[in-house]
Amino acid sequence: xxxxxxxxxxxxxxxxxxxxxxxxxxxxxxxxxxxxxxxxxxxxxxxxxxxxxxxxxxxxxxxxxxxxxxxxxxxxxxxxxxxxxxxxxxxxxxxxxxxxxxx
Numbered sequence: 341x342x343x344x345x346x347x348x349x350x351x352x353x354x355x356x357x358x359x360x361x362x363x364x365x366x367x368x369x370x371x372x373x374x375x376x377x378x379x380x381x382x383x384x385x386x387x388x389x390x391x392x393x394x395x396x397x398x399x400x401x402x403x404x405x406x407x408x409x410x411x412x413x414x415x416x417x418x419x420x421x422x423x424x425x426x427x428x429x430x431x432x433x434x435x436x437x438x439x440x441x442x443x
Contacts, residue, residue: 343425350417350426351433361442362425369424378427380415393428398437410434 343363347354369375379385390407394400400407414430415422432438 343423346423346426347429350430354429355438358438358441359425359429362428365442366425366428376424378415378422378424380412380422386411389427389431394431394435398432398435398440400435400437 344354344356344359347359363370378389386408389411390404394407394411402410410431411427414427414434417430418426429438429441432441
């Protein structure tokens with residue numbers, strides 16, 4: 341299943357252009373099967389998502405607790421294996437920051 345197909349299961353209106361840009365931006369990480377997914381049982385990985393993606397990439401200045409709650413909500417929304425681009429897209433959508441990812 342393509343990244344766009346997976347994302348559209350949770351965000352039917354997902355922009356093909358934004359997803360294509362995300363695929364380019366994260367191409368190196370997506371080469372590794374393990375890195376293609378976000379492990380919601382790994383606290384260190386969730387901290388990395390919070391600090392490197394939500395804070396640095398998206399520019400969100402909420403408290404760690406609020407960001408952690410948003411990450412957890414996305415985790416609850418996406419059952420089973422959580423594809424990294426799907427998690428990132430849904431977080432960007434949550435924060436109204438899809439424009440940061442590309443258009």
